[in-house]
Amino acid sequence: MRRALRLLPRVAGFALDAVLAYRLRSAFVILAVALGIAALTVIVTSIDGANRKALEIVDMFGHDAVFLLGGDIESRAVGKRTLTLTWDDARTIRQSIPGAYLAVPMRAKSNITARFGSRNFDLPVVVGTTEGYAQVWNWPLSEGRDFTAEDVAHGAKVGLIGDTVAQELFGDRSPVGQIVFLGSLPVQIVGRLSYRGLSGGGGSVDDRIAIPLTTLAQRFNLDRKYFRAIRVKFHNPEFMDAHVENLRSLLRHLHRIAPDQPDDFTILTADQILQFLAMLRGGLVAFLGLTAGGAILVGGFVLANLFSISVAERTTEIGLRKALGAATWAITAQILAEAAMLTLAGALLGMALGMGLGQALSRLGILEIQFSMKVFAIAVASALAIAAIFGLRPARHAAGLDPVQALRRSEG
Amino acid sequence: MAGSLLIELDRVEKTYVQAGVDTRVLRGVSLAVGRGEFVALQGPSGSGKSTLLHILGLLERPTAGRYLLSGEDVSGFADDRLSELRNRHFGFVFQSFYLIPYASALENVLLPGLYGPESRRSLEHRAQELLARVGLADRASFKPSQLSGGQQQRVAIARALINQPAVIFADEPTGQLDSATSAEIMQLLADICTQGASIVMVTHDEETAAFAQRRIRILDGRILDNGGPGPAEG
Numbered sequence: 194m195r196r197a198l199r200l201l202p203r204v205a206g207f208a209l210d211a212v213l214a215y216r217l218r219s220a221f222v223i224l225a226v227a228l229g230i231a232a233l234t235v236i237v238t239s240i241d242g243a244n245r246k247a248l249e250i251v252d253m254f255g256h257d258a259v260f261l262l263g264g265d266i267e268s269r270a271v272g273k274r275t276l277t278l279t280w281d282d283a284r285t286i287r288q289s290i291p292g293a294y295l296a297v298p299m300r301a302k303s304n305i306t307a308r309f310g311s312r313n314f315d316l317p318v319v320v321g322t323t324e325g326y327a328q329v330w331n332w333p334l335s336e337g338r339d340f341t342a343e344d345v346a347h348g349a350k351v352g353l354i355g356d357t358v359a360q361e362l363f364g365d366r367s368p369v370g371q372i373v374f375l376g377s378l379p380v381q382i383v384g385r386l387s388y389r390g391l392s393g394g395g396g397s398v399d400d401r402i403a404i405p406l407t408t409l410a411q412r413f414n415l416d417r418k419y420f421r422a423i424r425v426k427f428h429n430p431e432f433m434d435a436h437v438e439n440l441r442s443l444l445r446h447l448h449r450i451a452p453d454q455p456d457d458f459t460i461l462t463a464d465q466i467l468q469f470l471a472m473l474r475g476g477l478v479a480f481l482g483l484t485a486g487g488a489i490l491v492g493g494f495v496l497a498n499l500f501s502i503s504v505a506e507r508t509t510e511i512g513l514r515k516a517l518g519a520a521t522w523a524i525t526a527q528i529l530a531e532a533a534m535l536t537l538a539g540a541l542l543g544m545a546l547g548m549g550l551g552q553a554l555s556r557l558g559i560l561e562i563q564f565s566m567k568v569f570a571i572a573v574a575s576a577l578a579i580a581a582i583f584g585l586r587p588a589r590h591a592a593g594l595d596p597v598q599a600l601r602r603s604e605g
Numbered sequence: 606m607a608g609s610l611l612i613e614l615d616r617v618e619k620t621y622v623q624a625g626v627d628t629r630v631l632r633g634v635s636l637a638v639g640r641g642e643f644v645a646l647q648g649p650s651g652s653g654k655s656t657l658l659h660i661l662g663l664l665e666r667p668t669a670g671r672y673l674l675s676g677e678d679v680s681g682f683a684d685d686r687l688s689e690l691r692n693r694h695f696g697f698v699f700q701s702f703y704l705i706p707y708a709s710a711l712e713n714v715l716l717p718g719l720y721g722p723e724s725r726r727s728l729e730h731r732a733q734e735l736l737a738r739v740g741l742a743d744r745a746s747f748k749p750s751q752l753s754g755g756q757q758q759r760v761a762i763a764r765a766l767i768n769q770p771a772v773i774f775a776d777e778p779t780g781q782l783d784s785a786t787s788a789e790i791m792q793l794l795a796d797i798c799t800q801g802a803s804i805v806m807v808t809h810d811e812e813t814a815a816f817a818q819r820r821i822r823i824l825d826g827r828i829l830d831n832g833g834p835g836p837a838e839g
């Protein structure tokens with residue numbers, strides 16, 4: 194045992210000499226492994242990114258709130274109404290559901306251009322809502338104020354501006370008090386929503402302007418009775434299941450839904466959003482996992498083949514080492530060490546490639562990528578596994594060579 | 606017995622089985638090699654002299670018979686134990702030199718030492734000395750491809766000496782060299798022998814064999830003439 198420990202660094206030295214001597218073999222193995230590890234790096238970092246994003250989304254959504262959507266999103270029949278929620282619903286929820294202290298209606302209008310002076314900004318959405326908007330989304334205002342009940346009652350032409358929109362239209366100046374045109378509608382900005390930096394769906398949440406729901410309905414000719422969604426906030430989030438059940442019973446009653454009929458609304462909770470995101474992520478993992486697995490398998494086969502060829506070519510050297518006193522394990526260890534050095538080099542190169550690729554993908558907004566020690570650990574572990582699994586056969590073959598046979602063969 | 610007799614073979618048989626056909630290469634060879642002896646194994650090709658050398662060098666196992674190393678029967682030792690014995694007590698010189706092509710002369714000389722227990726520092730020191738002794742002190746960093754055949758064989762001889770072996774086995778050591786170079790190499794081996802190591806050499810060349818003190822003739826797997834002292838009942 195002691196002898197083996199003493200020999201190990203020497204065996205590693207022999208392996209390094211061989212790795213440097215057989216450069217073409219080394220380059221091919223490194224490249225093949227690097228491609229697999231690059232794929233793996235992208236998958237691991239993107240899963241991490243997706244997880245982080247899911248947490249951010251849920252954090253913003255809040256564990257003490259639900260999002261009530263008109264229409265049943267699970268079994269939405271063609272032509273079925275999605276505008277089923279009314280002002281009465283919102284009011285009754287706030288008054289009748291135990292623990293519900295905020296119920297803020299919302300409706301969105303998409304693709305409106307905001308204009309200030311000579312500057313334009315294409316808004317993905319203009320949100321119509323009521324007082325309590327900032328509070329119900331846990332979204333503090335960096336300046337100004339939220340809507341008031343009067344703003345909503347009178348259909349006031351006032352607005353809250355998203356941080357990105359404010360940056361684009363006003364630069365470093367304060368937007369509060371300024372008039373922004375939404376299409377032809379002049380709106381006075383009364384508050385600025387703080388920066389959220391969260392993107393999803395059609396762009397960043399900071400790319401928006403909110404105005405009173407009454408104003409939105411009147412000025413953009415939308416239905417005045419119904420709207421799309423209500424955000425409800427509760428005390429005691431630990432009873433969320435009960436809150437949801439109460440909400441469902443109440444709405445079914447208000448909407449006069451017969452017991453055998455499905456809901457005409459959908460209640461989204463933080464847990465459901467997490468589940469949905471997990472499902473999306475599952476698809477991503479399956480796709481990237483297959484790709485990475487395939488790439489790594491290919492890398493492993495390349496290694497196994499090149500090493501088998503290499504052992505055949507180096508029969509003389511291996512026979513000589515055995516004749517001169519190398520133990521079986523020392524030969525096995527040397528070949529495995531050669532494999533491990535190459536796969537580790539491949540892992541480093543692959544991580545660099547993967548990070549580069551990940552950067553490109555996250556710049557395109559497809560994936561969010563961040564490097565972590567976990568990625569490093571997984572890449573190194575996979576590299577060692579490839580070396581061990583695919584290097585073992587050639588290594589054992591080499592170690593099993595009979596020195597006399599090996600030397601005689603080379604003499605021809 | 607262990608004092609002067611280093612290796613003893615007792616009625617050694619070697620039979621190869623190939624494609625169901627038995628080939629008896631050695632037929633009851635008994636032989637002793639003493640300390641400091643220079644022995645040449647001679648015989649026509651197919652006589653079994655190379656197989657005998659391999660068995661003496663613990664590179665092959667006899668099919669039957671006993672092998673005593675300094676009086677100890679090592680016939681039943683496991684492969685790795687035999688590797689260790691070869692490493693510690695034997696040196697090898699081959700017809701085709703068998704240097705590692707990508708390693709320098711010095712690294713080639715070091716090779717057997719690195720599989721042994723000695724520290725790298727003292728091994729390197731001795732390797733330098735050995736290269737100087739074979740006249741290649743200034744070629745230590747050369748690769749084998751940068752050396753002539755004679756120089757490569759000197760590197761191989763230095764390599765055989767690195768672990769200060771009791772016996773050096775040489776298989777046609779001059780087989781690929783011209784006659785002037787051959788004479789130099791043989792003189793080198795003869796000098797080594799006078800400094801205490803035994804040498805067992807296979808050759809079919811009479812001039813080369815002339816350097817040996819004792820010439821053993823082999824024919825058809827039997828010792829024809831064991832050339833001197835030692836048990837030779839055959």
